[in-house]
Amino acid sequence: MTTLTKTEDSPAPTGADPFLSVRDLYVRFSTEDGIVKAVDGLSFDLERGRTLGIVGESGSGKSVTNLAVLGLHNPKSTTISGEILLDGQELTGAREKTLERLRGNKMAMIFQDPLTALSPYYTVGRQIAEPFVKHTGASKREGRLRAVEMLGKVGIPQPQTRVDDYPHQFSGGMRQRAMIAMSLVCNPSLLIADEPTTALDVTVQAQILDLLKDLQQEFGSAIILITHDLGVVANTADDILVMYAGRAVERGSVKEVLQSPRHPYTWGLLGSMPRLSGDVEQPLKPIPGTPPSLLNPPPGCPFHPRCAYTGEVGGDRCSSERPVLPEGRGGACHLTAERKQSIFIEDIQPALG
Amino acid sequence: MLQFLLRRSIGAVVILILISAFTFFLFFSIPQDPALLACGKNCTPDAIKIIHQNLGLDKPVPVQYWNFMVGIFAGRDFAVGHCSAPCFGYSFANNQPVWNTIVDRFPTTLSLTVGGAFVFLLVGLGTGMLAAWKRGTAVDKTFSSVSLVLSSMQIYFLGPIVLGLLVYSTDILSSPKYVPFTENPGQWFVGLLIPWIVLSVIFTANYTRMSRSTMIEQLQEEHVRTAKAKGMSSRYVFFRYAWRGSLIPIVTIFGMDLGSLFGGAIITEQTFSLAGIGRLAVESVIKTDLPMIMGVMLFSAFMILLFNIIVDAAYAWIDPRVRLS
């Protein structure tokens, strides 16, 4: 049942291949100032019906990864290497036509800001129907009916009339619902939600997350949920991938990662989150320093300039040797597993309350 | 929508009235006596006096202005006869009713502009979009640089050269002239071909540059990316999503250009000896023919305002956000 089919000692895939498999993904942008290594050797797998939460601070390469899956980067300024297998089909070098057939059909995306992500010039209904008409060859009328159906499904009241509205006539929550309807219109097997609730209020965020969960149950899609809010992941995802500076630093199931995190960055994240139930007397435990520049990431472990435990690793391993993230459950850190456990239990957990 | 149009029209009328007042009073601040124009060889003080009476110039300027305005809305009686609304009076220079002269000249300007605009809009948008589509390639660079050089040309420079090359020395095309479309569509077309070409060469470049840069801007919009993420083909995304967004700035400029061209393509008409509104304007200025200047000025301003309103209405058509707010 677990997504992360590969265990530390058996790297070869077992049983059914994962639905989405990303291997050694590198994404680099050439810019005026130099080359941005936005994604730096990322690998993960995802099975049907599961939700993978990708967390990490701003600029850690979450969106870039997922745009790479959809093949939406500008090929002129982007270099992508590695492997992206969707249901066994290689996507990295795929022709544009192939990708067009997959996008919106087998894989779909929900963007962060539903106002700018929806075209202001066309009705919501038309925008929803478009991929349906294109991918299923349905007529315009059928497309419209489908749009009404989808709007109803995502809980827009009176979908028959609202289908002819323009996005700006919708409220923020409704727009995000429309986005969701649009992405689900072809029953995609893979749904990537890039911070679907960041722009929304807490009450609306809760609605949307519930909706996503319910729809996943209905459609059985695999979902990648990108967010920087651990709380959102905790509520929604099955597995977690923590990213830092374009790399995955930890992965595991939600329970594993939240209950016994294995990377100092994850500890930092947990420690800096204020909680409704935490002790208010206890100050928050922020991660010191600032995120690194991706133009010139720190050598070795990218987290080492901000890490409090580099001293516990012998020599300058942290700043020279890149720690590997083991397949399956684990964290990319030079600390030994025991040491990590003891630090977490002694230093970190108490502060979390 | 109706309300919007009404409100804008009222605003336009107010502006027109202000412009007319401005023009009228500014004109009268020149020490030049308009009567001299109608006076000819025996310009004795008596003759001037008679002309002043004939033209109504003996009345105080505000009264003259009032009469003028009344004439526009209600018509006016002149020695020559009744002039029904809209009456802009009679030319000082040749006693023709101003309004008729304008109505008579307008088809030339209209044909010149419509034809030219058709060419430069089509070619400009075409090349601009192609350049945006092929961004960074040789095609893009060629279009961009050629359009830059062309746009730095001036009609009065390019016009004679084109005429010399295509008409006088090689006889490929015929000399510019205006034949009404209703009279002979073929000759209408042939006669205006050169002005169209020259006019559009200069304008096209502008549109190429504009549509290219707005297209590129639009292609970076997030909703365009969404459309791609839906699996829509690049072509579809380009022509439906990006293009729609790039329309607004283009329509704005196009409206402004059309408005001012309809109000008289002065330099083009001058260069090609076409008797349109622009020539009329220059002639009447040279002759200090006040009623004609007033008429042309108001007509041109009207055209500009009309196209302003049309552009605003077009915004509503293009962008539902405008339509519904």
Added chain:
Amino acid sequence: MSNDTTTATADAGTPLRDAVPGTALLEVEGLTKHFPIYGGFPVKRRVGAVQAVDGIDLAVHEGESFGLVGESGCGKSTTGRLLTRLLEPTGGRITYNGQDITHAGRKQLAPIRSEIQMIFQDPYSSLNPRQTVGSIIGGPMEINGMNPPGGREMRVRELLETVGLNPEHYNRFPHEFSGGQRQRIGVARALALEPKLIVADEPVSALDVSIQAQVVNLLQNLQRELGIAFLFIAHDLAVVRHFSQRVAVMYLGKIVEVGDRDSIYNRPRHPYTHALLSAVPEATVTAARDGEGRERIRLAGDVPSPINPPSGCRFRTRCWKAQDRCAKEEPPLIRLGGNREGHLTACHFPEEPTTAAREEDVILDPALLAAEKGTGAGSAGPVGKVDR
């Protein structure tokens, strides 16, 4: 200009938790702000108003941190900007230190300008990209003619150090800093005038959690060490809880509940407060997954338009307890029976003062309702309520 330091009244260094100090630094009564809307034909005229803030009362005491939470568009920022007099109030009274500043002009405000400062939400737009850090922080001193001993530059460097930046950054430009660092510059600017009250409008919402924690800690230290009072505006309830001793919950231009931290978070009475608290996603597996301990309330739709707010109780359109009375009568903000002193609620039918496991989930969202029904998660019940 009074140079009294606030530490005189509040013990320096001691946390002012749950404090209800006697002296109110800033008092607000019936504060109202309506933004007019123009339209009509043929002449444009006033056709209505956005009732962004509609009669709120609050008091901020010396040295305390007063939190203001609520959903987007409920008027939090407007309140903040009214208090700093960036906006002209439509009605009500603002008293600062006993002085009525409701309609004071720029000149009249000059002496107290330095005492009320502001920190802004967006670290990118709150710093002028064309000024150096030195002139950004030194500017307010220059405007107010402050000449600290050792010179302004000295003071700026000190302030940079205070907020945890390198004093050598004096000559740098904002674009050379990260979001968190910029926010610190904003804090230093607010501190430059040695204010007694800082209105912080979502100072950490735009920051990453890790950076957010740094800034929250910084502010907290400042509050404790310098005894500065804060009006802390945020939509993140967890952050507010962490930072503020007293909290007010706003809904559609009105304060619906106000009280000390403990009362609001542990014993909320207003249904809206309940709903808000229940919607906060918690990063604990147990809480999230097993559905234990926390109630689950899902409101339908968004906050109604402030142009045409619902009659009576403004929350009634989304409230599962709403009755006829709610539409007719506006509930006053009062202390309900069983509430602590200072805990005021505006509700005709308040909830039980507990956030522990409820008997039922409240689900008002039709889509969720449909989904729940479809997947068999709940059986049919009266609309708005689903029996568990």
Added chain:
Amino acid sequence: MTVSPQPASVRTLDTEPDTEPVLNKGGQGSELVGRSPGQLMWRRFKRDRTGMVSAVVVLMFFVVGLLAPVISWLYGKDPYTLYGQESLDLLDDFSFPTGKFGGMSGEHWFGIEPGLGRDIFIQLVYGIRNSLLIGLAVTAATVVTGILVGVTAGYMGGKTDYWLGRLIDFLLAFPSTLFFVAFMPVVVALFVSPEDETPTYVRVLALFLVLWFLGWMGLARLMRGETLSLREREFIEAAKVSGAPPWRIIRKELLPNLVTPILVQSTYMLPAAVTAEAGLSFLGVGLLEPTPDWGRMFALAGKVYENDPTYMFFPGVAMVIFVVCFNLLGDSLRDAFDPKAGR
């Protein structure tokens, strides 16, 4: 906790950086001086070859304009002497240059002018000088007015904004070319009593006034928009909260942020002003003989190109180069200021 101001750029994908780039570089010792956005722009601009070349060419035009008297002195000719009339064999009976290539010679580098027989080279130099000076003055005045009106409208808002907006609408409705043609004589007449000679400076002033009067609205609109959006930026509120008077806010907070669009806009406006001036001269309401004028040369060129194609060449090519380079410069500036606004 410092960020390196300018991350060293990485050339190849494989090179692992061997320096520690991010932290505490120069943390101690020498004072850290940041790069202002202006400096960054300049660095970006310097890398743009087209932009640099255009800038040099544009600069050369200015130098030529400024140094016209010096050039005239070095060249030994002045723009007013009628060389073709002084020695009658330079022009034929129809006033065309007798020599080949429009009379080009070591004596008259670009040949001599058909008609009056002046020296084309020095005419062009002075023509450029006059056109540029007028263009520059018009641009400066337009920009100042545009800023003044735009910023006032944007910053004050409310009634002021409304009425300034209506003023702009009103002026925009004026048919501009027609207005120029119609009112150049009026403006001249306003300044000169009919008994006196119209000094050239009055014509220049009139040209200036007319071009300025209908030239500033576009920039004002732009400035208004920019100001409106800047006004929403929180640093303006921050200044207000610290009690800054409006004038200070405009001067210290708004204007420095408007420099970019102003600069870019001015580079587009200057050639427009120069060509507008030339157009007016073509229509006969610009500068009069014998004041050297680029536009009039242009217009004459169009008339005599069959008999004297050389004459068209120099003013025409100079004008095309000038306008092209200015536009390219504007594009480059815009790119340097705003790297995202793609070319």
Added chain:
Amino acid sequence: GGDSNGGSKEKTKSDKDAAQQQAQIPLGDQAASTGPAVEVPGATPGGRIRVYQRDNFDHLDPAQIYVSDEGLLATLYTRQLTTYKTDDKGRKTLVGDLATDSGTVSDGGKTWKFTLKDGIKFEDGKPITSADIRHSIERMYAKFITDGPTYVQQWLSGAGTEYRKALPDGPYKGKHLPKTVLDTPDAKTVVFHFTSPQPDAPFALAMAAYGVVEKAKDTKEKYDTKPVSTGPYRIASFKAGKSMTLEKNPGWDPKTDPFRHQYVDGFDITFNHQTSDSTKRLIADNGEAQTALSFTNAVDPLQTKDVLSNAAAKKRTVIGYQPYVWQMNFNMDRITDKRIRDAITYAIPDVQLVRLNGGSYGGEIAGGLLAPTVPGYEKGYDPYGKIKKPNGDLAKAKELLKAAGKENMKLVYGYANTEVGQKEAVVIADALKKAGFNVQKKEIDSATWYSQMGKVKNGLDIYRTGWGQDWPSASTVIPPSYDGTQIQDGASNYSHINDEHVNAEIKRIGRITDIKQATKQWSKLHHYIVEKVNPAAPLFFTKQFQIYGSKIGGAQYSDTINYIDPTRLFVKK
């Protein structure tokens, strides 16, 4: 010499033309006045002609016509009592047009009687009667007639504007001139009773302004845009400033007309063709330009060279003198010292002006103030050495200025703000500066140039004018230009010369009824004016150099119309 570059052949030809132009014109008898006109060799009927015109015809009402291009058009659609006719040898005769002959004089030259021909009709077929002639004269007294000559009116009813008082409302309110002034004893007879002897009356009545207007169709002000035709063509459509088409007038009977033809079916006139444009089109001779010409546009001075270097084009040109002398008027109220006037006269480089106007094809340096077309003109008359020293005599000018003690004196020079005007001003100012004047140039609107020059207080020192004869007699040049009793606003004594001797002579010669004798006397007076008074520096005589399309036949310069004669034109098949 200045014209050394010009083709000598053309020059001699135009000299001959001038000689013809200045010859005394005999008055034709009834035989000479009967139609039809002599056929033009090779002429065939049919076809239409395209006409490129620069300026609109602002007046079509004959009574308002005083300028030459409108005058030219008028020959096509209106007829007067008399007109000029040219025989095959180029000899001109004044003949009856509507009248059977050139008029019968009696009462010592005071009374002129004209009898109308039979068969003359208006456009609408109504016969032209003496009542129409009477009406045509009387309507010129009405206030709306502000342009046009006033000779006949003044001869009948008083000088200046005095005449208007005789009939303030014209004939429109039922009043008429008394029989003692203008008599129409029957439908065919018109008798003019002038207040003094007027030997030139038949010439004056040949002016287009005295064309006949049908009483029943007189629309007063509106007539100016829609006149009724009596000539071979009528106006089919007229769009002011844009186009005009002429078509055959069915009411015109060739048998009654001694000089007009009706070969082409019509003319299509378009306006707005600058001379550069019309010249280019006609040189190129493509398409419709083959059957085109311009009535009045000369060859553009900048393209004279093109025409001459193109053999085919050169064949299609005509050239002739126009009746003007361009002169630089001195404002004698302001420049009272003759030495200064002489200095200016010497300083002006005439040849440069000629060059700017198309070289020897645009003009010829003038030595005196009478044009070659005026009887009394003397070839080679050159008191100031302008022909000998065409580039001016700066030394002499400086010397004279020094003698007058006015070195560096301020000189306000008014010039017409046209393209050529600006260039001429540059040349003149340059020369005058070199001669030691402080020249203040003042550009003046060219459309109202003469009206502004006509003001007594025009504020200028020197300004260029050209006065053309109204008919070939010095009496239409010297009195209007140099009569000191006529100094008032609007009068044509632009120099404000007020010399007693001149005034007296003008009065004396004006009374001489023998035209030949008068011519001699005018010539003498001309010498006196130029040499003793010098009110204006002679600049140059203008020539009209025109080009026409290759399929146009019958193009011939007319020295009465001063352009190509439009009535002779036909389209070659």
